[in-house]
Amino acid sequence: MIELQPSDELFFADEEAAAVTNDIMPIEKECWKVLIVDDEHSVHAVTKLALQNFKFEGKTLSFFSAYSAADAKQLIQENPDTAIVLLDVVMETDDAGLEVAKFIREEIKNPFVRIILRTGQAGQAPEERIVIDYDINDYKEKTELTARKLFTTVVSSLRAFRDIITIDANRKGLEKIIEASSTIFKMQSMTKFVSGVLTQLIAILKLNKNSIYCRASGFAATKNNGEFLILAATGDYQNSINKNIDEVAPFSLQEELHQVFKTKQSSYFSDHFIGYFNSSSGSESIIYLQGLNHLDDIQRDLITVFLTNVSTGFDNLYLHQELSNNQTELLFTLGEIAEIRSQETGCHVKRVAKYTKLLALKYGLSPEEAESLNLASAMHDIGKLSIKDSILNKPDKLTDEEFRIIKTHAIAGYQLLRTSSRKLLQTAALIALQHHEKYDGSGYPKGLKGEEIHIYGRITALADVFDALSSDRVYRRAWPLDKILAYIKEQRGLHFDPQLVDIMFDNLEEFIEIRDSCLDTYDNSLLVDSTTCSLF
Incomplete structure (x- = not known):
């Protein structure tokens, strides 16, 4: 509401009265700032x-006074x-005011x-x-600027300023949305995605309050006590990730x-916001932001x-995950087929x-x-598909010829995978070829030495031997842990990259945890006691 009863004339205070007037009036929390620029003190006083x-x-209004x-x-x-700037033209120079206008528009x-x-x-x-030349919004001669006209001029100027700021806020908000969408769409992890959604939404609204992101189970059963799982959080809820919202x-x-x-x-509530969105894949999600005062129309539109x-991003993410899951399952299945032929379980893979x-x-x-290595290494023994069962599952010591045949599985696996243009299968081909190379150059099939062996091959070699010795095989029983560790330490710099061996020993508990998380099941009656250390 505009509260002013203007008279038709401006009256000017004398110089003494003007001198005691504050140059800068106290700024209220909610105010319009007005800068008065004039070298006459009386103009400042009468305007205020x-x-x-x-x-x-x-x-x-909160006034600022400048005299030059x-x-x-x-x-x-x-x-x-x-x-608003109420600007005089002639001050210390004939065009001082115009220089101020030029500074405002062109320099800052x-x-x-x-x-x-x-x-x-x-x-x-x-x-x-x-x-035109100085991008001036209004032009008034002092002789015509009565109180009523000053009132009208200020009102029209404030309306214009308000509308321009509103348009600019919309523009900035939309720019943030475009930037945020570009950022979160690059995230292929669900947790990273929802965390990015929360972060970007807070940035758009310029919030630093408590907020959480929670995702429903995504099934129709959500109507029957469906669960909400917090996937990303901030503020008071930052320690609640992976907990049920209840x-x-x-x-x-x-x-x-739930409503x-x-x-x-x-x-939208007085101090918080709950946003709902879903995707065509059936995923339904909720964002809760606490600590808001009032969301204006611009903020609501931006949300x-x-x-x-975000809903579109969820569709893309779920599609990506579905393709990724299919790819992972296919790779592990092919790897398991090779292991099953040698009477091992898919747990080795x-x-x-x-x-x-x-x-x-x-x-x-x-x-x-x-992660690429995680998937590609599942195919490290795919070449075993080319080896006869009679050799692959022989419980006795292999003859020299049989061992020569066994060693061909490295090249066979490489030949099977190398023609693919997919980076993941190219990685798998490299691993299949090099995972039996040894750090001292005594491995096969090419006798590569040290860092001539790709890091993928060196990593898989150590992982494969550690698991092979930890597991029962048809030709021997699993070794005890102390014997395995003694062997790996002995082969440091011979079979294995020394740095990788050190990493394994520094993080041994994590490796043992993985070993114990997926145990093999064998018919022990098929096992034979053997001291043969076969690591093919």
Whole structure:
């Protein structure tokens, strides 16, 4: 509401009264900033007096006074959110005011503040040229600027300033949404994705309050006590990740969350927001943000647009995960087929994959590269498909010829995989070829030495031997742990990369945990006692 009863005339205070007037009035929490630039103290005093009871949209005016161009430039830089500049043209120089206008528009590039030129010497600054050349928003001669006209001018200028700021806020918000969407769409992990959604939403709303991201089970059964699992969190809820929402949220919030989930519509409350969105894949999600005062229409519109993009991101992520899961299952199945033929279980494949990923991460490879190694190593013995069962499953010591045949599985696996243009299968081909090479050059099939062996081959070699010796095989029983560790230590720098051996011993508990997480099952009656150390 505008509260002002203007008279038709401005009256000027004398110089003494003007001198005791504060140059900068106290700034209220909610106010419109007005910068008065004029070398006459009386102009400052009468302007403040005429507008002292002014309100626009519930906000008062806070005045800043500058008596020279230099003062004006400093104040506008210190207060970039100034709404209006009441600017005199002639001050210390004939065009000082115009230099201020040029500084605002061209040097500090502030297109938002409304510049109202007030001049007592119109001939010094012709209106038509000045308004265009200096991006002036209004031009008034001091002789025509009554209190009523000043009131009208300020109101129209504030409306323009408000609308421009609103448009710019929308623009910035949409830019943030585009940037946020680009960022989160690159994330292929569900946890990283939802964490990114939460982070970007807080950035869009400029929030630093408590918030959580929770995801429902995604089944129709959610209507029947469906569970909400917190996947990402911040603030008071940052220690609640992977917990059920019912464990950490107060009862009143639980009721609101379930109501939103039931109605499938976002809800805005006085101090918090609950956003709902779903994807075509059937996934339904909820975002809860606590500590909000009031979301304006712009923020609500931005949330709506952002959550629409997030739903698309979820569709893409679920599709990617489905393809990734299919790929993983196919690779492990093929690896298991080779192991089953040699009367071993698929657990060997799974354990070796986990060992290689752990070694890769501890060695310093990126998470993406470690995950690729995790999948590709499942195919390390795919070449065994080319070996006859009579040799592959022979319980006795192999003859020299049989061992020569066994060693061909490295090249056979490489030949099977090498023609693929897929990076993952190229990695698998490399591992199949090199996982029996030895660090001292005594391995096969090429007798590579040291770092001539790719790091993937060196990692898989250690992982494969550790698991092979830890497991029962048709030709021998598993070795006790102390004997395995003694053997690996003995082969440090001979069979195995010394650095990788050190990494294994430094993190032995994690390797043992993997070994014990998936145990093999054998008919022990088929086993034979043998001292043969066959590591093919």
